[in-house]
Amino acid sequence: MSNFKKFIITVTVGIVALIAEFGFKQPKIAFWLILLIGGITTISMFIGMIKTLKSGKYGVDILAITAIVATLAVGQYWASLTVLIMLTGGDSLEDYASRQAGKELKALLDNTPTTAHLLSDDTVTDVKVETVKIGDRILVKPGEVIPVDATVEKGSSFVDESSLTGESKPVDKTVGDELMSGSLNGDAALTVKVYKEAKDSQYQLLVKLVKESAARPAKFVRLADRYAVPFTLVAYLIGGVAWFLSKDPVRFAEVMVVASPCPLILAAPVALVAGMSRSSRHGIVVKTGMTIEKLAKAQTIAFDKTGTITAGRLFVDRVEIADSAYDRHTVIQLAASAEQASTHILSRSLIADAKKEKIKLLPSEDLEEVTGQGIKATVDGKSVKVGKAGFAHTESHLSSDETAVFVSVDDQFIGMITFKDVVRKETPETINKLKALGIDNISLITGDKNSIAQTIAKQVGITNVHSECLPEDKIAILKNVNDSERPVIMVGDGVNDAPALSIADVGIAMGAHGSTAASESADAVILRDDLGRVAEAVNISQNTMKIAKQSVLIGIFICVFLMLVASFGVIPALLGAALQEVIDTVSILSALRAKNDR
Structure with missing residues (x-):
């Protein structure tokens, strides 16, 4: 059953319980309804917690289980219902956040061109786009999506490439200019010559990335789990001391309700999705939240030369x-x-x-x-x-x-x-920015001769050069990077870069004019023909993880403060559960800062 259905069922049971107690004066029915839904949820969470423990990890779900059991045990079933609604609602929001990771790209699927206007002896015939061959001439009418990568042969028009590159300003295209499939033609017709079949064109590359992301959704790491053991111990310590000194088990339940980890669980996923959305606005496709985390911690980066360091x-x-x-x-x-x-x-x-x-x-x-x-x-x-x-x-x-x-x-x-x-004009500045972001281990790995590689490296400020490398040599170099210098990023664009992109901790493909194989092997794809986006990806990732950690810690500090207050009996269990909404809101609003450009 999906988390959203669990949320709907929990809310429905809550409404029925409210009607039973306050409409028909039947508090026992309300209690048993909440006990039933609470018991089912608790058992489900307990099974999940056991699986987590077996995998060698430790999460904060145990606090949520304790809060539900404790409030039911002391008869505070309305507080228990509030906790249940927040937990199931929080899980639903987390699922929604995961789906949102590819939302801005999924719109491409709805606009995939299916036909092309084939020109033959000045006769226009509508054909399926997958039948168009290299060398064919096609007509692109005003306002149409360009179906395949092609070169302008006749005509001039402003073309909107924002869905591919994030660049909002239309680009003037005239005879001899290249057109990317998926871009939108302006108000003039163009006669173009195809130089890539539909299956290899830029638009289909993005469609594949979207489908891949859907098949392999982002696995968000709960940053709160890193603080789970100390946070849990502190919660039990405060609750236990409050129970011992007051001799009242209700006091323990009140502390546990405030210690519910909902906001902590939500903060990291929301921040990661926000960071991925921000990346996409800058022409960077980040496939998973895990990639954001690795980029933020990267210690080493290696570049291919042709098409990457050079144009x-x-x-x-x-x-x-x-x-x-x-x-x-x-x-x-x-x-x-x-x-x-x-x-x-x-x-x-x-x-x-x-x-x-x-x-x-x-x-x-x-x-x-x-x-x-x-x-x-x-x-x-x-x-x-x-x-x-x-x-x-x-x-x-x-x-x-x-x-x-x-x-x-x-x-x-x-x-x-x-x-x-x-050399790309932005390359030297990109290298300097990466060093400023804390990545000092920068290498050039290329198949070119040493004399050429050394000359290029000197121009851009790279001192560590590996030349005359075959694809297997690149893999060996990346595998031999010391653990203390990881995670390692590999940036490339060619077919021969695909194995290296796969073996690196983070593979980044220059996808604007690069190979489909490289983009499919990579963890992130740069859609603009701009190497500077690599430094931007690292910067956005570092900023995203900083905000995610801040948001988790904000939630922890507020929870600890409220636990201390609740230990004195000042916060009733129902009010404590309601206060969780405040912590939820603060944590989520803090995490959403990751979507904003600085």
Whole structure:
């Protein structure tokens, strides 16, 4: 039976008991009704407590059991009913809090696009989104959700990406720009070219995360359990002394009612859910409350290089001219024009550079992609080849660290364009923020050569470098981190990072342009293409746990104070039970502070 049903039954029994005693003057019926529901609840809680003890843990449920039994034993059955209502209501609220963990993301499921407008010879056909293939052209109408990851081929529009990145300001998208599935098109139609199938697109990644969270709900740790033994001993000590000195067992019951642990049990879950909600507003998907706790205590963090420390996108570095009839502008124009219909990563880099330098692309025809060699197209009536050196009729003298394409016109080599991966502009600041948050053990773990890794690490302020690592090497490095330097965070974005993300105490995936495998393996996913969100995730987690602990301690201190007052017989059992609502409210309001940005 769900906790909410238990709460409804308890309230219903309470109403019937009230009618019996005050409507029909039958206090015995009221007593037996409350005794029945109290006995059933107590037995259920006792069984749960035994299971907890068998697992080697100790909780505060024993105080709730004692309060119910003690109040029933001394005839304070209305106080017992109040405690029962608060306990079942508290458990219902905790269940509700767990469900709320993915609420802001679950809305995505209701908006999942199911159809796409496929363009073929200027004819529009509605097809199922899962049938759309890479290279297909589709029409996105004004106000529609973009169904798959694609590149704008025609048109310009403002696109709302807030459901994916948390960024409220619409982004201007024009020809050559990438669109994430799940974002909302503005007031202009767009013709786009698909570069990821629906199953691999950004929107479906989020849907998978939501379903995963639903199948594996957050397991909230009751912070109150860490204080359970001393709190329980203090409660029994105060109650026992009050009973011994007054010779009145009612005094013990009054103390136990005030010691009911409801607010302590609620404080941590409410704070954790609030922290997860705050994270999602900042473009960070945190899958479980346990992840928040680990992030808050993290001592070590390791980064992959490509796509994580660096942008993961190649940028044009230099252009070497081989034919004096051409200049830099013309070589890039011809190469980018020929590549504009290609989905290769270097094609997107060329087009992005041309756009940045405001170079107008020329119409291209007869595109032919030669596997493993490059592309061939007719641009402005000329046969343009872009690809490997031999394909472009020349020889390569590049070092093994360089990436380049060679360009020929009418089988005459005219120039070479080299590319480089650059450090994200926010990376150095992110490293400094992590150090300020108390994470001093920062490593770079990459498959790149040592010379490249050392250069990148020096630029961003990382001194501990592991280079030329295979996926199994990354796992070994993370496994060998000392216990005193844990929890350890691993941040990556590629398929080869997925095993490392799984083995780390906390795996964080750069999900905006990263692989689906990495995001599914991770405990948290950064939806914005911004490494600074990693430091933000740690900051939010630390703040959340600080507030959670404060809220638990506030509840404990108020309870201890009221127990001391109740030991003098000043607080009747029924009033003591009612005062628990005050402690509930204070603890929950304190915990909800975790949802606010500082």
